[in-house]
Amino acid sequence: MSEGKIVAGFIAPHPPHLVYAENPPQNEPRAEGGWEPLRWAYEKARKSVEELKPDVLLVHSPHWQTLVGHHFLGVRRLKGKSVDPIFPNLFRYNFDLDVDVDLAEACCAEAQALGLTAKMMRNPNFRVDYGTITTLHMIRPQWDIPVVGLSANNSPYYLTLEKGVEEMEKLGEATRRAIEKSGKRAVLLCSNTFSHYHFQEEPEIPEDMSREHPQNYKGYKWDMRMIELMRRGEIREVMRLFPEWVEEAFAEVKSGAFPWMISAMGYPTIPAELYGYGTVIGTGNAVMEWRLAA
Amino acid sequence: MPIVSAFLVPGSPLPLLRGDNPPWAGLADAARAAGSALAESRPDVLLIYSTQWIAVLDELWQTRPHSTGIHVDENWYEYGDLEMNLRIDTALAEACIAAATDAGIRSRAVNYDGFPIDTGTIVANSFLNPDGRIPAVVAANNLYHDFAKTEALGRIAAEQAELQGKRAAVIAVGGLSGSYFDHEIDIATDHIVSEEDDAANRALLEALAGGSANGLRERIAEFAGAAKGDMRLKHLGWLLGATGGFSGAKLLGYGATYGAGAAVVQFQLS
Numbered sequence: 001m002s003e004g005k006i007v008a009g010f011i012a013p014h015p016p017h018l019v020y021a022e023n024p025p026q027n028e029p030r031a032e033g034g035w036e037p038l039r040w041a042y043e044k045a046r047k048s049v050e051e052l053k054p055d056v057l058l059v060h061s062p063h064w065q066t067l068v069g070h071h072f073l074g075v076r077r078l079k080g081k082s083v084d085p086i087f088p089n090l091f092r093y094n095f096d097l098d099v100d101v102d103l104a105e106a107c108c109a110e111a112q113a114l115g116l117t118a119k120m121m122r123n124p125n126f127r128v129d130y131g132t133i134t135t136l137h138m139i140r141p142q143w144d145i146p147v148v149g150l151s152a153n154n155s156p157y158y159l160t161l162e163k164g165v166e167e168m169e170k171l172g173e174a175t176r177r178a179i180e181k182s183g184k185r186a187v188l189l190c191s192n193t194f195s196h197y198h199f200q201e202e203p204e205i206p207e208d209m210s211r212e213h214p215q216n217y218k219g220y221k222w223d224m225r226m227i228e229l230m231r232r233g234e235i236r237e238v239m240r241l242f243p244e245w246v247e248e249a250f251a252e253v254k255s256g257a258f259p260w261m262i263s264a265m266g267y268p269t270i271p272a273e274l275y276g277y278g279t280v281i282g283t284g285n286a287v288m289e290w291r292l293a294a
Numbered sequence: 295m296p297i298v299s300a301f302l303v304p305g306s307p308l309p310l311l312r313g314d315n316p317p318w319a320g321l322a323d324a325a326r327a328a329g330s331a332l333a334e335s336r337p338d339v340l341l342i343y344s345t346q347w348i349a350v351l352d353e354l355w356q357t358r359p360h361s362t363g364i365h366v367d368e369n370w371y372e373y374g375d376l377e378m379n380l381r382i383d384t385a386l387a388e389a390c391i392a393a394a395t396d397a398g399i400r401s402r403a404v405n406y407d408g409f410p411i412d413t414g415t416i417v418a419n420s421f422l423n424p425d426g427r428i429p430a431v432v433a434a435n436n437l438y439h440d441f442a443k444t445e446a447l448g449r450i451a452a453e454q455a456e457l458q459g460k461r462a463a464v465i466a467v468g469g470l471s472g473s474y475f476d477h478e479i480d481i482a483t484d485h486i487v488s489e490e491d492d493a494a495n496r497a498l499l500e501a502l503a504g505g506s507a508n509g510l511r512e513r514i515a516e517f518a519g520a521a522k523g524d525m526r527l528k529h530l531g532w533l534l535g536a537t538g539g540f541s542g543a544k545l546l547g548y549g550a551t552y553g554a555g556a557a558v559v560q561f562q563l564s
Contacts, residue, residue, distance in 0.1 A: 064368055065368070066368065066369055067369050067474055067476060067552070068369065068474075068475070068476055068477065068478060068552070069476075069477070069478070080408075081407075081408040082408075083406055083407075083408045083409045083410055085347075085348065085349075085409070085410050085412075086348070086349065086350055086351065087351075088404055088406045088409050089406075092406060092407075092408060117476070117477050117478060119372075119478075121371055122371075122372070123366050123371040123372065123375070125364050125366045125375055126366045126368075126371055127365075127366060127410065129368070151368075154476070155476065158476060159476075198350070199351075200350065200351060200352075200438060201351060201352065201400060202351050202352070281351075
């Protein structure tokens, strides 16, 4: 068996508005469109995934928040309806996904070997969170690639940001080790919004794009600064500024997906490809790729 | 008198799912005792506020007439599934939405099949309303609302119940000290994370027993900051607003839920 590898990592944010606007058959509400630049960005990401032909997609979602350690989906098939508790008017999605339990178990074991608290979620009635589902739908709507779902341990909020980031970086290292031993081609998905300042009221027509713009100028400027650094391949500078970005832009990357992915990829110094940036109820969202292998 | 009883209960599912575990058994017994006391008060409706139902846009109110099925907690799934049997007093909920909106708190109805009703609401309803017979009004914890605004919501719910001539039981669902064990523990040894948190919890419970006068709001605010109080104890804001104050409180149970503080309290109404 040849050594497995991470072939790419994507920033793949999860506003449910993107699924809503696309009107897929799995989602109950119907939209008139909206958020097109971000959805077009995802079209490019989808093409890239198609070219890469990965064996597995790994997604780290802030909407499966766990208090005790890092959890992994551990049931081979999970099916049900996921209703977004914040935007139930937009996202009521019938999901049906296959989990790569073997790789999830390997990631879990490697995390434990590195001293992290980690466990497998084995309850077949578990309802997968909307962040995981939105990111997976937007990146691969065919649902034909098995997934590994990782929870967002609460450590960046419960402990300190520094300690939380350390945990996530270890989790990234564990993930990389497991992938390498698996012989599989893996794509990593960081399911995070950047600046997370948002409006507190929803327009009458949610997809009315005349109401959509950055909620916070400082947050927007931070997003542009960080995207530019990523596009230049200056990932160490990104990580140096990470605490300030989190603090000043109220960035959702605090939840851990970003340091997890960047660590797993070995802090890549290649330029990231920006597919698009846009706001959703005022939050900043980028779709980006680090292509590590052909 | 529209408010006929009032209770504080924890939202953690651990006492419900594993009531056989000694550290959680006392909380489970206490919650069942609270259920008996609630039944004796013969309410027409439950006014529920759970810290675990998070909202960020508008104030949300559950209006689905009857929610059933299985709920799996995202953290404690290994201990089993939660059975949901929640009826909603839709007429009262709609009246609350209108009144809250009139009061400047933009509110919305939530009536969707499959909506993830939060663990805390399900746990409280299971203990206090085990056959699911009594309908409820359930309001969300909007993260941007402070204690005072949550009090206003509780007051609005009670006023609307009175306008409809309904006897209401007020239920505040949430914890006390918020620090928890962030690593695996032997659940048979569960206890409050620190002596400081334990002392703070006991002092707060003593203050509740003294009634709502005498600076209770300030005590709650101090506690919330010092002991990482669950959602700044806004669930007690709901209770204070809905009851209009209380003369004392009877502690039915106190303990830890994976290190965090939890109590079951029955309030004596003024």
